[in-house]
Amino acid sequence: MNERIFLRPKTDRHHRQDGDRPRGDDAAEAELVARLQALDEAAWEEAYQRHAGQVYRYIYFRLGDQHVAEDLAADVFVKALAGIKTYSWRGTPLLAWLYRIAHNVTADYRSSAARRAAHSAGDLGGDLPERTDVLGELVARRDMLAAIRRLTDDQQQVILLRFYQGLSNAEVAAIIGKPEGAVKALQSRALKSLRRFLTEEMVRRSA
Amino acid sequence: MTSDRFDELLDRAIDAGAHGTADDALARANGDRRELEDLAELAQQLRADAARRSSGITPGLAENWAIVRAAVERAQLAEREASAPLRERRPATPWWRRRVALASLSMPAGVAIALILAGSGGAAAATIVAVGPERTLSSVTEFSSAAVHRAADSLGSLPVVGGDHQDDSSAGGTPKPPSDGSAPPTQSGEDAPGRAVAATAQPQEDLTLEGVVSRAAGNTFTLTVDTGEKYKVNTDASTTGDAASEGARVRVHGRLTGGRNLHADDVRVVAAPPGAPDATETPSIPRPPDGTPVPTKTANDNGSDHTPGPPADHTPGPPADRTPGPPGDHTPPGEGGGGPPNGRGNGNGIGNGNGGGPKKP
Numbered sequence: 001m002n003e004r005i006f007l008r009p010k011t012d013r014h015h016r017q018d019g020d021r022p023r024g025d026d027a028a029e030a031e032l033v034a035r036l037q038a039l040d041e042a043a044w045e046e047a048y049q050r051h052a053g054q055v056y057r058y059i060y061f062r063l064g065d066q067h068v069a070e071d072l073a074a075d076v077f078v079k080a081l082a083g084i085k086t087y088s089w090r091g092t093p094l095l096a097w098l099y100r101i102a103h104n105v106t107a108d109y110r111s112s113a114a115r116r117a118a119h120s121a122g123d124l125g126g127d128l129p130e131r132t133d134v135l136g137e138l139v140a141r142r143d144m145l146a147a148i149r150r151l152t153d154d155q156q157q158v159i160l161l162r163f164y165q166g167l168s169n170a171e172v173a174a175i176i177g178k179p180e181g182a183v184k185a186l187q188s189r190a191l192k193s194l195r196r197f198l199t200e201e202m203v204r205r206s207a
Numbered sequence: 208m209t210s211d212r213f214d215e216l217l218d219r220a221i222d223a224g225a226h227g228t229a230d231d232a233l234a235r236a237n238g239d240r241r242e243l244e245d246l247a248e249l250a251q252q253l254r255a256d257a258a259r260r261s262s263g264i265t266p267g268l269a270e271n272w273a274i275v276r277a278a279v280e281r282a283q284l285a286e287r288e289a290s291a292p293l294r295e296r297r298p299a300t301p302w303w304r305r306r307v308a309l310a311s312l313s314m315p316a317g318v319a320i321a322l323i324l325a326g327s328g329g330a331a332a333a334t335i336v337a338v339g340p341e342r343t344l345s346s347v348t349e350f351s352s353a354a355v356h357r358a359a360d361s362l363g364s365l366p367v368v369g370g371d372h373q374d375d376s377s378a379g380g381t382p383k384p385p386s387d388g389s390a391p392p393t394q395s396g397e398d399a400p401g402r403a404v405a406a407t408a409q410p411q412e413d414l415t416l417e418g419v420v421s422r423a424a425g426n427t428f429t430l431t432v433d434t435g436e437k438y439k440v441n442t443d444a445s446t447t448g449d450a451a452s453e454g455a456r457v458r459v460h461g462r463l464t465g466g467r468n469l470h471a472d473d474v475r476v477v478a479a480p481p482g483a484p485d486a487t488e489t490p491s492i493p494r495p496p497d498g499t500p501v502p503t504k505t506a507n508d509n510g511s512d513h514t515p516g517p518p519a520d521h522t523p524g525p526p527a528d529r530t531p532g533p534p535g536d537h538t539p540p541g542e543g544g545g546g547p548p549n550g551r552g553n554g555n556g557i558g559n560g561n562g563g564g565p566k567k568p
Contacts, residue, residue: 074271
């Protein structure tokens, strides 16, 4: 399992599927990065307000613990602060970089056996409502998250980034450090596995 | 159909499904159309599932901004210190001069004494063999006198370091004020409240914090100090003191291991959780009127001789002043207010090197 990713951006703005993003956004992003590198507190607050929710969602979907996800999301920004001086903006959204840090933070957290014991998987689904009709609803949210967490690390990333964060194949490729073709293959295999897991769960509950 | 083609068609079907045109994309699929439809439908359900979930900032996440803000402030402080003019950060008497002074005094003296002892003994033995016992006493006296005179000459030629010996005495005592009129280096945070600035930049610093326990789970809990800053406290078998229960007010002594992670050496319950009987009679820590947290420099702070200091007293120090001190108030490690760098951190509490940090894209 690829627990840690080391990657270079494999995409540029010409290949980005959200190519309709105006250049003004790029300029604003570059300016924000410059302010972040200057340790401007207002810039960090702006980045936190803008991206912390998405980073939190990404971590929450992977770990299933709200409090841990909140703490790790903040940790992502602290680590971003430590590395912002060496970060160079090349057209890839800042959020993609934050996702990469979030991936590493999540992998570190998972690899810690002590923490895994402290925060057992009993919190899956958190405050989500109980499902009432198992057979009538293929993707009860609770089951869906549990099924996603059964995927391989790469497959989880692709599913969460593609469908829960709404990123394009090119952006996902930049984040996980694989070509777009590999992202499509991972997406295909992940969906097949998810369908199998959900079907198994339905059969188990109906038995 | 090849695997690549299937993946490509599925991807198109997924994108088309988002725009309601999946049928067009699936028209090119022949035998796999049914499976493609199923998987594309599952993808749409994943999107729908995501849409049901709030993407806003949770209250806990909003609270955690304080952690990030504190890290930004520490980074700003570290950068200001790093960019301060070198002359301001250099002490009046560099540490190495004191080391040289001590070494230059002790080494020749030790050599001289060794020469005297060894030379005298050897000469005595040789004399006894060569000239007999009757003349031994006078020969030994002559040889020893000569050796003593040589040693005395050697000692007399030693350089006088620093112009006087008060400087040397300051290695274990009170340091002299710098000649440029800047604040003198002090031995501990207690002596100079403003030293908290330098203390903040020390790597893996010892801290004593007091706050309220929350999210207690296993060996970790979150400590919220009065300013709202949160610390993640880790305990282990070596941690002494009381068990931290949810809602209790505790005083934690430990080390920052990166970010706001604190490894607790000692945990003391100051006040029991609301509703529980207060079994502790520990007096509360006197706190500054503004409620500033009280990071405390401990044993490693004293002296410039880099020898271990007295045991940490675990008492709260002066309030941490995050504003930069006056010029000349920055004391590098090894001089006065700072202990030797231990290489366990970068001094600003961020980037703890656990491998989870960002990689340069």
